[in-house]
Amino acid sequence: MNKLSKEKQTQLALVAILTLGVIAGVWFFVITSQSAKLKKYGEAAAKVQKEIDEARRLAKRKDEIEAKLQEKTAVLTAIEEQMLPPGNEIVRFYEIFNNMVMPGSVRFKGILGDADTKSPIKVFNKFPYAAAYFETVNFEGYYHDFGKLLAYLEENYPYMQFQVRSMQPLLPERPETHEYLSIQVRVVALVRRPAPK
Numbered sequence: 627m628n629k630l631s632k633e634k635q636t637q638l639a640l641v642a643i644l645t646l647g648v649i650a651g652v653w654f655f656v657i658t659s660q661s662a663k664l665k666k667y668g669e670a671a672a673k674v675q676k677e678i679d680e681a682r683r684l685a686k687r688k689d690e691i692e693a694k695l696q697e698k699t700a701v702l703t704a705i706e707e708q709m710l711p712p713g714n715e716i717v718r719f720y721e722i723f724n725n726m727v728m729p730g731s732v733r734f735k736g737i738l739g740d741a742d743t744k745s746p747i748k749v750f751n752k753f754p755y756a757a758a759y760f761e762t763v764n765f766e767g768y769y770h771d772f773g774k775l776l777a778y779l780e781e782n783y784p785y786m787q788f789q790v791r792s793m794q795p796l797l798p799e800r801p802e803t804h805e806y807l808s809i810q811v812r813v814v815a816l817v818r819r820p821a822p823k
Contacts, residue, residue, distance in 0.1 A: 709785045709818040715758040719815070722783070723763075729778065730771030731806070735764035760813040766796055768805050785816040 630638065684691070710718050716737065723734040737760055765772060779788055791810040 705785075706818040708783065709755070709816045710758055712756065712817050712819070715815065715817055716760075719758070719760060719813075728767070728771075729774040730768060732765055732767030732771045732775050735766055738762035738764065754819055756817040758815045758817050760815070762791065763811045763813050765809040765811065767807065767809070769793070769807055772807065772809055783815075787814045788812075789814075 719737070726734070728734065765775070767775070776788055776790075779786065789812045791812050793807045793809050796806050796808045
């Protein structure tokens with residue numbers, strides 16, 4: 627370098643500085659951005675690989691999952707069978723009480739009015755079942771026997787709610803029959819979903 631003139635040395639230093647500047651520019655503007663893109667693509671590939679691994683794991687468990695689904699579907703179907711069928715709630719309700727062996731002295735005397743199935747059930751948002759409201763269901767019988775009937779109904783028809791509205795002596799003028807009551811009950815029953823078409 628000592629044999630080069632001062633001008634040549636300056637030019638050589640300038641070329642070296644420009645070369646380093648170009649290399650730094652290529653490094654920062656090209657290689658760094660490409661590295662960031664490669665890192666981003668690597669993360670996306672890892673995410674897709676994780677999803678593929680999860681799908682393979684679920685595919686291996688397909689038979690187990692389908693068996694559980696069938697089991698849960700059978701349980702749900704059994705529960706829905708205990709609900710009133712859609713469309714003819716009042717007919718099914720009459721069948722239940724007309725075919726039931728009432729305890730002791732209790733007699734089913736009918737329903738006043740029709741079933742209200744238009745009112746939505748206010749339990750959960752997008753609740754998949756409707757409700758049938760039977761505002762006044764009439765019974766006659768002794769208090770103790772009616773208690774047995776309510777216990778039987780609540781045990782065997784868990785998707786119906788029974789609320790006693792009134793209890794009055796059937797023949798108030800006869801003291802010996804004060805325990806024989808006219809009983810009005812409000813019933814709310816879940817109605818199963820219509821069968822898919």
